[in-house]
Amino acid sequence: xxxxxxxxxxxxxxxxxxxxxxxxxxxxxxxxxxxxxxxxxxxxxxxxxxxxxxxxxxxxxxxxxxxxxxxxxxxxxxxxxxxxxxxxxxxxxxxxxxxxxxxxxxxxxxxxxxxxxxxxxxxxxxxxxxxxxxxxxxxxxxxxxxxxxxxxxxxxxxxxxxxxxxxxxxxxxxxxxxxxxxxxxxxxxxxxxxxxxxxxxxxxxxxxxxxxxxxxxxxxxxxxxxxxxxxxxxxxxxxxxxxxxxxxxxxxxxxxxxxxxxxxxxxxxxxxxxxxxxxxxxxxxxxxxxxxxxxxxxxxxxxxxxxxxxxxxxxxxxxxxxxxxxxxxxxxxxxxxxxxxxxxxxxxxxxxxxxxxxxxxxxxxxxxxxxxxxxxxxxxxxxxxxxxxxxxxxxx
Numbered sequence: 001x002x003x004x005x006x007x008x009x010x011x012x013x014x015x016x017x018x019x020x021x022x023x024x025x026x027x028x029x030x031x032x033x034x035x036x037x038x039x040x041x042x043x044x045x046x047x048x049x050x051x052x053x054x055x056x057x058x059x060x061x062x063x064x065x066x067x068x069x070x071x072x073x074x075x076x077x078x079x080x081x082x083x084x085x086x087x088x089x090x091x092x093x094x095x096x097x098x099x100x101x102x103x104x105x106x107x108x109x110x111x112x113x114x115x116x117x118x119x120x121x122x123x124x125x126x127x128x129x130x131x132x133x134x135x136x137x138x139x140x141x142x143x144x145x146x147x148x149x150x151x152x153x154x155x156x157x158x159x160x161x162x163x164x165x166x167x168x169x170x171x172x173x174x175x176x177x178x179x180x181x182x183x184x185x186x187x188x189x190x191x192x193x194x195x196x197x198x199x200x201x202x203x204x205x206x207x208x209x210x211x212x213x214x215x216x217x218x219x220x221x222x223x224x225x226x227x228x229x230x231x232x233x234x235x236x237x238x239x240x241x242x243x244x245x246x247x248x249x250x251x252x253x254x255x256x257x258x259x260x261x262x263x264x265x266x267x268x269x270x271x272x273x274x275x276x277x278x279x280x281x282x283x284x285x286x287x288x289x290x291x292x293x294x295x296x297x298x299x300x301x302x303x304x305x306x307x308x309x310x311x312x313x314x315x316x317x318x319x320x321x322x323x324x325x326x327x328x329x330x331x332x333x334x335x336x337x338x339x340x341x342x343x344x345x346x347x348x349x350x351x352x353x354x355x356x357x358x359x360x361x362x363x364x365x366x367x368x369x370x371x372x373x374x375x376x377x378x379x380x381x382x383x384x385x386x387x388x389x390x391x392x393x394x395x396x
Contacts, residue, residue, distance in 0.1 A: 004029055006038065007390060008046035012376075015058040016366045018343050021346040025057055027372040030389030034368040035093055052111075052376060055343075055384055059350035059364050060097025060373040061327045064175060064357065065077055065257055065284040067102045067276025069291035073298075074101045075110060082118040088127025090292060092386045092394035097373040098363055100174055102286075102396065105137030106149035112168045118274045119172050124390045129373070131357065136223065138166065139188075140203035141367035146228040147305070147321030160191045173197055174357060176350040177223040179204040180214035181237075193218030198357055200257070201239055208241040215242065215254060221356055222256035224286055225270055227320075243277035250308040251339065255356035257284040260334040261325035267337035274338045274354050280358050283330050285351040288312050288322035328383050335381065342381065 009025040026035045026046070038044060068074045070090045072083035083103060091099060101118050103111070115133060138154045139162070145153060155160045156178070156237045163170070176192055177200045178185060189348035201214050202223025207230075211222075221238055230238035237244075242254050258273055259265055260283055274281055285291070290298040290307040297315060298305045304315040312322045325333070327349055335345040346389075355366025362371050372390035377383060386394040 005047045008035075008042065008049045009052055009057065010049060011231050012055055012057045013049050014366055015343055015346055018347065020056065020061045020343055023373075025366065027390035030370050030372055030391075032366055032368055032370055035344060048308040056379070056381075057337065057366065057374050058126075058346045058377060059354075060096045060386065060388070061331070061349040061368055062131070062357075062364060063091070063096050063099040063285050063287075063327050064131070064282065064353045065102050065136070065347075066091075066287045066291040067104060067136075067322055068097050069287045071289060071293055071298075072300075073120070073289035074114065074204070075106050080114055084118060084130070085127060086121065088130065091128045091327075093383070093396075094328045095375040095377075095383045095386055096128050096327050097123060097185050097375070097386060097388050098131050099210055100134040100357075102134040102136050105140065105152050106143075107152050108166055108168075111135075113171060114195050115167060115169050117278065120174075123373070123393070124391065125393050127393075129363075129388065131359070131363075133172050134175040134177070135173055135203040136169065136177040137203065139163070139176075139185075140183060141179040141181065141205045144179070144203045144228045144230075146203060147319060147372070156182045156184040158268040160188050163192075165187065169372070170195065170197065175221070177202045179206060180219065181206040181210045186217040188215055189214055189217040189219050191222075198258035204239060206239055207236050208245065209239055211239045211242045212245055212247045215245075216247075219253060221282075221334045222251065222254065224264070224284065224340060225256040225258045225273055227259065227264055232279055243280070245274065253280050253355070255280040255352065258287075259284060259286050259323055259325075260330045260337065261285070261323040262333050263325075264323060270334060270337045271339075274340060278340075280352070280356075281348050282352045283327065283334060284353075284362055285325055285327050285330055287326070288324065293324075298387055329383070345381070346377075369370050 007027045013020045077083040199219040199225045200221035306315040351364045355361040376385040
């Protein structure tokens with residue numbers, strides 16, 4: 001099957017414009033194309049017709065927060081190329097076609113070693129597309145450190161120069177999570193957004209006012225809502241209040257990652273977030289290196305992690321340090337927990353993360369002209385196959 005071949009997918013339900021519709025999908029040169037151009041302008045037929053046997057075709061999943069998996073920890077990996085390749089390849093079996101490798105709070109030499117090596121790259125048979133790095137720390141609040149090692153957490157005392165000294169390069173970075181209550185946070189946020197980097201607020205003790213100031217400065221995302229932030233309080237709802245803030249939602253959407261692994265976020269909390277601000281909800285796995293592995297001890301960043309009873313814990317404690325659920329599992333749990341539509345659950349893992357990163361013109365939908373990254377699902381949303389650029393890269 002060549003890239004210029006005209007492929008027609010028939011007998012399927014396509015997720016487009018928030019609706020599952022029985023229609024054909026047409027692909028050529030790795031893009032989804034308008035069949036009217038074929039019928040009326042070119043007057044040609046498909047080179048290949050694929051019968052989908054009534055399955056659902058949805059945009060490929062996009063995971064914007066994943067620390068590793070399948071024995072690989074992006075923050076603690078000697079051979080980055082090999083480790084990144086293993087995760088990218090393995091993610092195809094859960095319907096993920098694009099992702100942001102996430103680096104947790106680490107010493108400076110880790111950033112200098114890892115960041116230049118994790119480059120944005122196009123996916124294919126070798127694995128999912130790398131959209132850029134998500135730097136989760138070290139500019140966070142030590143009181144909401146979660147699994148982040150406290151000795152490497154930093155302030156922003158020197159403003160943007162603090163980032164330069166710590167990271168060395170931002171060339172391959174797509175997202176940075178920081179605590180908005182830190183000194184100089186707003187000027188740093190403004191600078192990062194001017195560079196095209198998405199800023200997310202999280203691991204924070206911020207008040208709602210702090211969060212609103214960050215959004216006004218250019219932040220557009222909240223890192224794993226409800227986790228590693230102040231709990232909701234009726235007099236000051238903190239970062240959670242951004243979901244209903246009139247000071248931020250008048251002219252822009254605030255997106256928020258949420259972990260629906262059945263452990264990190266209670267089903268009632270999932271329902272609250274979904275009902276208050278459905279447009280901004282982005283499913284993330286926050287997966288750690290133990291995803292796909294058996295229970296036991298593993299590493300995340302600079303800490304030892306113990307996997308037991310389906311949970312990833314800082315070894316010797318009851319502190320959660322990431323998920324071991326795959327994205328297709330998160331989608332199913334979210335659907336069951338909220339009672340939302342199938343269409344919404346699928347878009348929360350595809351359209352919404354693409355919107356949050358500003359790449360909806362090429363990822364996250366089945367609209368004409370976008371990359372032909374999609375998945376086949378049965379009626380129970382079990383994955384059947386994964387496709388990147390119109391080519392099958394995984395089949396169950």
